[in-house]
Amino acid sequence: MTAPEDKPFEEWDRPRQGWMLSGDCRGHRQRTLLLEMTTRALFPTVLVFSLYLLLVGHYGPGGGFAAGLVAGLAFVLRYIAGGSDAAVRLRPPVLIGLGLTVALLTALAPTVVGAPVLATTKLALDVPLIGHVETQTSVFLDVGVYLLIVGVVLDLLRSLGAGIERDMREAGETPS
Amino acid sequence: MLALIAAHLVVAGLLPLVSARSTRAAFGVAAVLPAAALLWALAGAGPALAGGIDETTAWSPALGLELSFRLDALALAMIVLVSGIGAVILAYCIGYFRPAAPEATRSAAWLLAFAGAMLGLVLADDLLTLYVFWEITSIASFLLVGQGGERKEERRAAVQALFVTVFGGLAMLLGFVLLGEAAGTYRISEILADPPRGGAVTAALLLILLGAFTKSAQLPFHPWLPAAMVAPTPVSAYLHAASMVKAGVYLVARLSPAFADLAVWTVPVLVAGVATMLVGGWRALSATDLKRLLAFGTVSQLGFLMVLFGAGGRVAAMAGIAMLLAHGMFKATLFLIVGAVDHATGTRDVRELSGVGRALPGLAVAAALAAASMAGLPPLIGFVGKEAAFEAFLHGSVENWAVAAGLLLGSVLTVAYSARFLWGAFARKPGRDATSAHGLGPALTVPIWLCAVAGPVLGIATPIVDAEASSYAAALPGDPGYHLALWHGFGLPLLFSAVAVAGGLALHAARDRLAPAAGLSPLDAQRAYEKTLSGIARLAVGVTGRLQVGSLPSYLSTIMVMFVLLPGVAAVLAGAWPTSAPLYHDLIQVPLAIVVVISALAVTRTRRRFTAVLLVGVIGYGVGGLFIVDGAPDLALAQFLVETLSLVAFVFVLRRLPPHFTETRPSRRVRVPKAMLGAVAGFAVAVFALVLSAARSEPATTSAELARLTPEAGATNVISAILVDFRALDTVGEIGVLFVAAAGVASLVLATRYDRQRRAVPAEDGEGPPRQEEDVLG
Numbered sequence: 001m002t003a004p005e006d007k008p009f010e011e012w013d014r015p016r017q018g019w020m021l022s023g024d025c026r027g028h029r030q031r032t033l034l035l036e037m038t039t040r041a042l043f044p045t046v047l048v049f050s051l052y053l054l055l056v057g058h059y060g061p062g063g064g065f066a067a068g069l070v071a072g073l074a075f076v077l078r079y080i081a082g083g084s085d086a087a088v089r090l091r092p093p094v095l096i097g098l099g100l101t102v103a104l105l106t107a108l109a110p111t112v113v114g115a116p117v118l119a120t121t122k123l124a125l126d127v128p129l130i131g132h133v134e135t136q137t138s139v140f141l142d143v144g145v146y147l148l149i150v151g152v153v154l155d156l157l158r159s160l161g162a163g164i165e166r167d168m169r170e171a172g173e174t175p176s
Numbered sequence: 177m178l179a180l181i182a183a184h185l186v187v188a189g190l191l192p193l194v195s196a197r198s199t200r201a202a203f204g205v206a207a208v209l210p211a212a213a214l215l216w217a218l219a220g221a222g223p224a225l226a227g228g229i230d231e232t233t234a235w236s237p238a239l240g241l242e243l244s245f246r247l248d249a250l251a252l253a254m255i256v257l258v259s260g261i262g263a264v265i266l267a268y269c270i271g272y273f274r275p276a277a278p279e280a281t282r283s284a285a286w287l288l289a290f291a292g293a294m295l296g297l298v299l300a301d302d303l304l305t306l307y308v309f310w311e312i313t314s315i316a317s318f319l320l321v322g323q324g325g326e327r328k329e330e331r332r333a334a335v336q337a338l339f340v341t342v343f344g345g346l347a348m349l350l351g352f353v354l355l356g357e358a359a360g361t362y363r364i365s366e367i368l369a370d371p372p373r374g375g376a377v378t379a380a381l382l383l384i385l386l387g388a389f390t391k392s393a394q395l396p397f398h399p400w401l402p403a404a405m406v407a408p409t410p411v412s413a414y415l416h417a418a419s420m421v422k423a424g425v426y427l428v429a430r431l432s433p434a435f436a437d438l439a440v441w442t443v444p445v446l447v448a449g450v451a452t453m454l455v456g457g458w459r460a461l462s463a464t465d466l467k468r469l470l471a472f473g474t475v476s477q478l479g480f481l482m483v484l485f486g487a488g489g490r491v492a493a494m495a496g497i498a499m500l501l502a503h504g505m506f507k508a509t510l511f512l513i514v515g516a517v518d519h520a521t522g523t524r525d526v527r528e529l530s531g532v533g534r535a536l537p538g539l540a541v542a543a544a545l546a547a548a549s550m551a552g553l554p555p556l557i558g559f560v561g562k563e564a565a566f567e568a569f570l571h572g573s574v575e576n577w578a579v580a581a582g583l584l585l586g587s588v589l590t591v592a593y594s595a596r597f598l599w600g601a602f603a604r605k606p607g608r609d610a611t612s613a614h615g616l617g618p619a620l621t622v623p624i625w626l627c628a629v630a631g632p633v634l635g636i637a638t639p640i641v642d643a644e645a646s647s648y649a650a651a652l653p654g655d656p657g658y659h660l661a662l663w664h665g666f667g668l669p670l671l672f673s674a675v676a677v678a679g680g681l682a683l684h685a686a687r688d689r690l691a692p693a694a695g696l697s698p699l700d701a702q703r704a705y706e707k708t709l710s711g712i713a714r715l716a717v718g719v720t721g722r723l724q725v726g727s728l729p730s731y732l733s734t735i736m737v738m739f740v741l742l743p744g745v746a747a748v749l750a751g752a753w754p755t756s757a758p759l760y761h762d763l764i765q766v767p768l769a770i771v772v773v774i775s776a777l778a779v780t781r782t783r784r785r786f787t788a789v790l791l792v793g794v795i796g797y798g799v800g801g802l803f804i805v806d807g808a809p810d811l812a813l814a815q816f817l818v819e820t821l822s823l824v825a826f827v828f829v830l831r832r833l834p835p836h837f838t839e840t841r842p843s844r845r846v847r848v849p850k851a852m853l854g855a856v857a858g859f860a861v862a863v864f865a866l867v868l869s870a871a872r873s874e875p876a877t878t879s880a881e882l883a884r885l886t887p888e889a890g891a892t893n894v895i896s897a898i899l900v901d902f903r904a905l906d907t908v909g910e911i912g913v914l915f916v917a918a919a920g921v922a923s924l925v926l927a928t929r930y931d932r933q934r935r936a937v938p939a940e941d942g943e944g945p946p947r948q949e950e951d952v953l954g
Contacts, residue, residue: 057893057896057900058891058892058893058896058897059891059892059893059896060809060892060893061809061810061812061813061893061895062810062813062893062896063810063893063895063896063899063900064899064900065814065899066810066813066814066817069814069817069818069821070817072821073817073820073821073824076821076824080824092918092922093919093922096915096918096919097915099911100911100912100915103907103908103911104908107904107905107908117905118901118904118905118908120900120901120904136891136900136901138900138901138904139900141900141904141907141908142900144911145907145911148911148914148915149914151918152914152915152917152918153821155918155919155921155922156821156825156918156921158922158926159921159922159924159925159926160825160828160829160921160925161828163925163926164828164829164831164832164925165831167832168831168832
C-alpha cells in the first residue's frame with residue numbers, strides 16, 4: 001500500500017467490500033457505526049447460514065421457505081444499516097421470475113424421462129475432498145422457492161423501504 | 177394432420193426472426209406452409225371423398241381427451257379456402273405491406289398462426305379440439321384487427337370482435353359439453369353417426385347455434401364484422417371474408433346431417449340466415465367505403481350460406497358447398513382488389529374514386545369476373561351455386577317457398593351491391609376528375625388474378641365441385657339424381673336467376689334515391705351492442721361501489737359477522753366438546769400463554785400504532801414459542817422469521833403514517849359495538865379450535881403414513897418431505913400466489929406515486945414507456 005499521508009482519505013480507505021454494506025452513507029445523524037460494523041460481519045454469515053438451512057431442509061428444520069426468509073432478513077439488516085443499495089443490483093422481479101422458473105422446470109423435468117410431474121429421485125455424488133454426498137432432486141424445487149422468497153423480500157424492501165423513503169424525500173419530510 | 181397444424185404454429189412462432197431481416201421474406205416463408213397444406217389435402221382428396229381419413233392422437237387418456245382429426249369432403253372444401261386462399265393472400269402481403277412496417281411483422285406471424293388454427297378447426301373431429309382452435313382464431317382475429325392498438329377505432333373494433341365471438345364461443349362450449357355428455361362421446365363423427373335426442377340436446381343445439389351465429393356475423397351479432405374492417409386489407413380478405421367468418425357456417429354444415437330434422441336447429445338457422453342475407457345486402461347499398469360495402473356483402477352471403485347448410489336437404493347442401501367455394505374465391509378477390517385500389521390511389525371511398533377503371537383496366541377486368549360470380553352470372557361458379565340454391569327451395573311446403581322468396585330478394589340485393597362495387601371502384605363519375613393512380617407491380621396483381629380466374633375455372637370444372645358436394649351431401653335426404661351443372665334447362669331456377677339480375681340492375685340504376693334510404697335504419701345493432709356494454713359497465717360500477725366501500729372496519733366486520741354466523745353457529749350446534757381438554761400439558765405453556773393473552777388485550781387498548789405493531793409481534797413470537805414446546809421446530813422457525821419480517825414491514829410503513837390511530841379518542845358508541853363484535857369473533861375462534869380438535873373420530877392414519885413414507889422421499893424431516901415431495905404441487909401453487917402478491921404490492925406502492933404526481937402536475941405525454949412500468953420492473 002502506498003503512503004497514505006499525501007492522498008485524501010477517501011482514496012485509500014474507501015470500503016472495498018461494497019457487497020457487504022453499501023458505502024453510500026446517509027446523513028451522519030442517521031448512521032449507527034455499531035450497526036454498520038455488525039452488519040458487515042453478519043451479512044455474509046447470515047447468507048451462508050441461509051444456504052445451510054436450504055440444504056439441511058431434508059433432514060432437519062429449514063427448507064427453501066425458511067432459508068429464503070433468513071437470506072431476505074440479511075438484506076433487511078443491510079438496508080437498515082446502510083440505506084438503499086447501489087452496490088448489489090439484484091432486480092427483485094428477475095429473482096422472483098428466476099425462482100418461479102426453476103421451480104416449474106424442476107416440476108416438469110421428470111416428464112422428460114417419462115416420470116410423473118414433480119417426481120423426485122436420489123442424487124448421489126462422490127465429490128473429491130468432501131466425500132460421498134447424497135441429496136434429492138427435490139432440492140431444486142427448494143432452490144426455486146428460496147430464490148423466489150429472497151426476491152419477494154427484496155421487493156418488499158424496494159417498495160416499502162426505499163420506495164417510501166423516496167416518497168418522504170419528495171414530500172420534503174426527513175426520514176425518522 | 178397434427179404435425180401439419182403444429183408446423184404452422186411453430187413456424188409462426190419463429191417468423192419474427194425472419195421478419196427482423198426482411199418482412200417480405202417472412203411473408204414468403206409463411207405462404208409455403210398453407211400451400212403445402214393445400215397440396216397435402218388435394219393429394220388425399222380421393223380417400224377423403226370416399227369416406228374420410230382419420231387420425232387420432234391420445235393426449236390425456238386418463239381424462240379421455242384426445243386430438244382427433246378427420247379429412248372429409250367438407251373439410252376439404254374448407255381447406256381449399258383456408259390454405260389455398262391463405263397462401264395466395266400471404267403472397268399478396270409481400271407486395272401490400274411496406275417493408276419493415278411494424279404491422280407487417282405482427283401480421284406475418286399471426287396470419288400464419290391463424291392459418292394453422294383454422295386448419296385445425298376444419299380438420300378437428302372432436303368437439304373440444306374444435307373449440308380450442310375456434311378460440312385461437314378469435315384471439316388471432318383480435319390481435320390482427322387491433323394491430324398496435326394505437327388508434328381508437330382499431331382497439332374498439334378488436335374488442336368488439338373479441339367480445340362478440342368469445343361470448344358465442346363460451347356459449348358454444350357449454351353446448352358442446354351438453355351435447356358430448358348426451359351422446360356419450362365428443363367425437364364428431366360418432367355423434368353424426370348416432371345423433372342423440374332429448375331436452376339437453378335442444379339446449380345444446382341452441383347454445384352451439386349462438387356460437388355459430390356470433391362467429392359468422394349473423395343477425396343480430398353482425399356489426400362486429402363491418403367494424404373489423406379497420407384491419408389491414410389482407411387480414412380482412414383472409415379472416416373476415418374467406419375463412420374465419422365461415423367457421424360458424426362450417427359448424428352448422430358439420431352438424432346439420434345429424435340435427436337438420438329438428439325444428440330447434442332449422443328454424444333459427446333459416447330465420448337468422450334469411451334476415452341476415454337481406455339486412456346485409458340492404459346495408460351494403462348505402463356503404464361508401466368499399467371495404468365496408470364488401471363486409472356487409474359478406475354478412476349477407478354468410479346468411480345465405482347458413483340457410484343452405486342449415487336447411488338439411490341434399491340439394492341445398494350441394495348448393496352450399498358450391499357457394500362456399502365461390503364466396504371464398506370472389507370475396508377474397510374483391511378484397512385484394514380493394515387493397516390494390518387503395519394502394520394505387522390512396523383512397524377506397526366511393527365518393528372520391530373516379531375513372532380508376534381506365535387507369536387500371538386489368539384490375540377492373542378481374543373485379544368484373546369476381547363481381548359476376550358474386551352476382552350469379554353464368555358460366556361462373558356463383559351461378560352454379562345460386563341455381564342449385566333456388567332449385568333446393570322451389571319445391572314443397574309454404575316455408576320452402578317463403579325461404580326461396582327471401583333468397584330471391586337477397587339475390588336482387590346481391591346483384592345490386594355487386595354492381596355498386598364495380599361502379600364505385602372503377603366507374604367514371606360525372607362531374608368528378610379521374611383519380612390519379614399509379615401502376616401496380618406483379619406482387620399485387622398475380623395473387624388477384626389467381627383468385628379471380630378461380631370463378632370461371634370452377635364454373636367450367638363444375639363436375640369436380642359436384643363430386644365434392646355429392647360426397648358431403650350423401651348423408652342428407654333429397655333428390656339423389658340432382659347434380660351441380662352450368663345448364664339445367666329452362667325452369668323456375670333460371671327464371672329466378674334472371675329476375676335477380678334484372679332486379680339488381682334496376683336497383684342499381686335507382687341508386688341515387690336508394691342509398692340514403694338504405695343508410696337509415698330503425699334498429700341499429702351496433703347501438704344495441706354499445707348499450708349492452710355500457711349497461712354491463714354501469715352494473716359493475718354499481719355493484720362494486722356498494723360492496724367495496726373502501727373502509728377497513730366495515731370489511732373486517734363483514735368477515736367477522738359471517739364467520740360468527742356460519743361456521744361459528746354450526747360449531748356450537750353440531751360440534752362435540754372434547755372429552756379431555758387439559759389446560760396445559762407442559763408447564764412452560766402457562767407463562768407463554770399469559771404473555772400472549774396480555775399482549776392481545778393490550779393491543780386493543782393502545783392508541784399508538786407503533787405500540788400496537790410491537791404487541792402484535794409479541795403475540796406472534798409467543799405463539800412461535802408454543803410451537804417449540806409442542807415439538808414443531810419447522811413451524812416455529814417459519815413463524816419467527818415471518819413475524820420478524822412483518823414487524824420490519826410494519827415499521828417501514830409506519831414512517832409514513834401518523835403515530836396515533838385516531839386524533840381523538842373514538843366515542844363510546846363506536847367502540848362498544850366494535851369491542852363486542854371482536855369479543856364474539858374471538859370467542860367463536862376459540863370454540864372452533866376446541867370443537868375441531870375433538871372432531872377426529874379415527875386415529876390420524878395420514879400422519880403415520882406420511883412418517884412411514886418420509887424415508888422414501890429421501891428425507892428425515894417429514895415437514896420437508898410434505899412440502900417438496902408429497903404436496904409439492906401445492907408448494908408450486910403457493911409460490912405462484914406469492915409471486916402475484918409481491919407483484920401486486922410493488923405495483924401498488926411504486927406505481928401509485930405517479931398517480932399522485934400526475935394530479936400535481938399536468939399529465940405527461942404518452943410518448944415512450946411509462947416510467948412507472950420501469951419502476952415496477954426494477
